[in-house]
Amino acid sequence: MIFEKLPGGKIPENIFRKEEHMPLIWLLVGILIGLLVSRFIFKDKPIGSLRVDQSDPDSGTYLFLEIDRGGMDDIYKKQTVRLRVKIEDYISHK
Structure with a gap:
């Protein structure tokens, strides 16, 4: 496995910490909200x-x-x- 190549063959404890991934999660949420809002703002209205x-x-x-x-x-x-x-x-x- 890939984790066997790590020093000591163990999974580091801090690799799955939620606090370190929160900025990435908030960035993705912000991008999704921005895409949805821009879709409604720039939508063509029927003439x-x-x-x-x-x-x-x-x-x-x-x-x-x-x-x-x-x-x-x-x-x-x-x-x-x-x-x-x-x-x-x-x-x-x-």
């Missing part, structure tokens, strides 16, 4: 909705872009945008 209407079986699917107030500014500022998808059929099939 509008893409409405999908499949109510007319004779024609294809219709797509409508509904932009929220202030959403046009984001279209010009960003290369990619995020949309909510709403699947709504407005013509009933009775």
